[in-house]
Amino acid sequence: EKFQSDGTAQIHIDQRLEDIVNRMFQRCFDDKKYKQAIGIALETRRIDIFEKAIKEANHSPEMLTYAFKITMQLLQNRKFRTVVLRILVHLYLNLQVPDFISVCQYLIFLDDPDQVADILQTLVRGTTDQMLMAYQIGFDLYESATQQFLNKIQDALRVQAPIPITFDKQQGIIKDEQQGGEITIGVHMQFLIKSNHADLLILKQIKDAVRNSVCHTATVIANGYMLSGTTSDQFFRDNLEWLARATNWAKFTAATSLGVIHKGHIKEALNLMSAYLPKDSTGNSPYAEGGGLYALGLIHANHGGDIIDYLINQLRSNSTQTDAVCHGACLGLGLAAMGTARSDVYELLKTNLLLEDTVAGEAAGLAMGFVMLSTGSAQAIEDMVQYAQETQHEKILHGLVIDIVLVQYGRLEEADALIEQLQRDKDPILRRSAMYTVAMAYCGTGNSAAVRKLLHVAVSDVNDDVRRSTVKSLGFLMFCIDEQMKNIDRFDALYDDLRAEQRDLKKKLEQKLKQKTLIATMGNVSEGIRDFNERIQEYIGLLACFPLILNIQRSGSEFMRNLQHRSLSTISDFNSVVHRNQVLNHVVLAEINFFQKEKVKDFNLYMKILMNEQIQFYEKITSELHEAAVTFS
Structure with a gap:
């Protein structure tokens, strides 16, 4: 069978050219160069030769693995790749001992949950070894498949199984928790807890060294990164008074960082975040409540379960409340329902997008992309593009841009x-x-x-x-x-x-x-x-440039002060999330230009000075705003 370059329709090929290619195939078979035959067959869209080469190699696991590898790496047409993967599934199932683990991985790419459910149903009713293989496939599915795919498998199993899906282990039946990922998540969380060697003294020294709102937020974020998934919130417990200084969006960030720390702690998520979640009685800051809802989404990211319904109810009940709460609820719901393609979640987020609130609308746009991740939904794309062309709010437009991409x-x-x-x-x-x-x-x-x-x-x-x-x-x-x-x-x-x-x-x-x-x-x-010293101004990078800028700033040149003043004089509130990156970019670009003029050559000596005098940096910066920008980075 022959395909066009787009992998769809059959086309006419000159018989003389086809004869040349056929002779090349025969030469490969005569010399037992089956890998070459497979490669040429895929390039020429010859499915018959592709299948023949694998059969001539006696269905060797090495040849099948090679065929799958080049299929996924070299075939960049989804339609033709689907045809090839179907052939590979057929070949694997016809082995003397079928490789069900590989077959299920291929079926994920083919988006065929029904056949995966059939395989699992067959395995759990077989021998002990087959039952163990079914368990392994369950773990692999959680690692590789989307929530939507897993939910379809579970729905198919419920239809096929003569007993409820919550099976008894001793009867050799897979539990929902296996494919749902609870076991994997729990084991991973326990590993992070036992392997946690984070030094909280570092955070304490950072906290004591910098005392402004920007660096307060940066320290909170750093704490989340250091202790991600470890469930260790000791630093927050030891510094409650310091944490209480956060205001507005800094409160949102502080509550959100707890979600990063407790990522995967799904069984106790509501209890852990109860102090930050919306309640009937007023009292909590709306920013803290929004951060709490976002934290729930981070804890349950790509593993929503029942928390999706909770976040849906919160978003519906708070849709007329503050934009900060809606912002957090949208982001949390998007993360929890990631890849599910649930129409009810999508429509709820779309409703919040159409409210024309810039803060909530930006989050709703991002969340819609999370929910429809990798689905290629034509209706979703049409909705997003149409609204992106109509809206006058740039923040909402930025959210929709990422939405379309996802x-x-x-x-x-x-x-x-x-x-x-x-x-x-x-x-x-x-x-x-x-x-x-x-x-x-x-x-x-x-x-x-x-x-x-x-x-x-x-x-x-x-x-x-x-x-x-x-x-x-x-x-x-x-x-x-x-x-x-x-x-x-x-x-x-x-x-x-x-x-x-x-x-x-x-x-x-x-x-x-x-x-x-x-x-x-x-x-x-x-x-x-290797050529860093010679081209240092180009290799600074977006992260490394800040300590370089800081050292240049210490020279106190009039040129530098003028550039900095022009870059920052128009910004009245550096804590504004909207302007922060713009300020950093202006300072970076202005000072890198100055750096080029200075032509610093000896980078090794330069970095040695940086390392030896890092404590003194904060004392010698001439601008308070510049100190905040550098320290935050």
């Missing part, structure tokens, strides 16, 4: 029509959404057509932010592709050409951030920083 995650060529539509839009924010959609639809594939599209827009679009987003998207496109690391020099050359055409400092930073993302995923840092 829905198209991993959809490959199915997202092409939407990408073209958004790319032609006059609004630069929607054009930026098109670039991010390319990144997510082809994430980790290295698709050459997508790379060419991004590189073209990176030098042709008139908007700086759109061009920056294209270069950043390249990092997602090449994410975790080991084979591409050897070609990093070639990519560097492409980026150098890009910089030669467009002298845009912000885009340079995004290019280097993208390159370092690639290097970080491969674990090869030394190669990436």
Whole structure:
């Protein structure tokens, strides 16, 4: 059977060309080069040869594994890949000892929960070894499948099983908790608790060293990161008076950080967060209540269960209340219902989006994307794009941009029509959404057509932010592709050409951030920083630039003070979430330009000074706002 390049319709091929390819196939079979035959068969869309090569190799596990690997890595057309995966499922099931574990993994990609349920039902009624295999498949399904897929399996099992789905272990029947993930979540949480070696003294020293609202929030966030999933909130308990100083959105962040710390503690989530959840009697800050609802979503992220109904009720009852509560409820509901594609949740979030409240609307837009994650829902995309083109609120538009991207995650060529539509839009924010959609639809594939599209827009679009987003998207496109690391020099050359055409400092930073993302995923840092000393101004990066700026600031140059004053004089409230990143960007860009003028050469000595004098940094900064920005980062 022959396919077009899009994997759908049959086309006419010159018989002479086909004869040449057939002779090549025969040569591969004669020489027993079955892997070469499989590769050529996939490139030429010859399903018959693909299947024949695996059978000629006696269905060896090595050959089947190789076939699956190149199918997932090289076939970037969903329709044709579905055909190939169906062939592999058929071949695996026809083995003398069927490999049900691999089959179930393939069925996840094929979105066929009914066949998975049939396999599980067969295994649990078989021998002890088959029952154990069913348990293992249950664990694997939780690790690999979406909530929607798992829910469909459980629904199918309830229909097929002659007894309730909550089975008795001794009868060899899988429990709901296995596929639902409760066992895996509990074991993972216990591992984090036992392996927790976080040094709370570090947090105490940070807390004592910095005493302003911005750094108060940063310390709370740092505590959440350090103790994520460990359930250890001792630092908060020891510093309740200090924590009580938080106001407005800082209260929201403090409550949210508890959700990060207690991530996975699903059985006690409501009890743990009870002090921060909305109650009938007034008393709690709406920001704390919103943060508490968001924390519940973090605790139950991608494992909603009954908490979804609780968050739905909270969002309905608080829809006319403060925007902070609705903001937290929307985010929490989106995380808990991630990937479920539940229509009732989606419609509720859509209702809150249409209220035209900027704070709640932005969160509702993000949450809609979480719920419809990777579904490619045409109706959802139509709703989002239409409202994005109509709304006058930029915050809501930013939420919808990410929403659209999440829905198209991993959809490959199915997202092409939407990408073209958004790319032609006059609004630069929607054009930026098109670039991010390319990144997510082809994430980790290295698709050459997508790379060419991004590189073209990176030098042709008139908007700086759109061009920056294209270069950043390249990092997602090449994410975790080991084979591409050897070609990093070639990519560097492409980026150098890009910089030669467009002298845009912000885009340079995004290019280097993208390159370092690639290097970080491969674990090869030394190669990436080999020329750091020679090109330090380009390799600073978005995170490393702040300590560099700080050391430059100590020089007290008039040039530096003037730049800083121009960057920050228009911002009256640095604590504003809306302006914080803008302030940081202005300071970064201004001071990196100064850094280039200074031409600092000896980076090793420079970093030694940084390490030896880090305690004195806070005492010698000339601007209080600058100190806050640097310390927060």
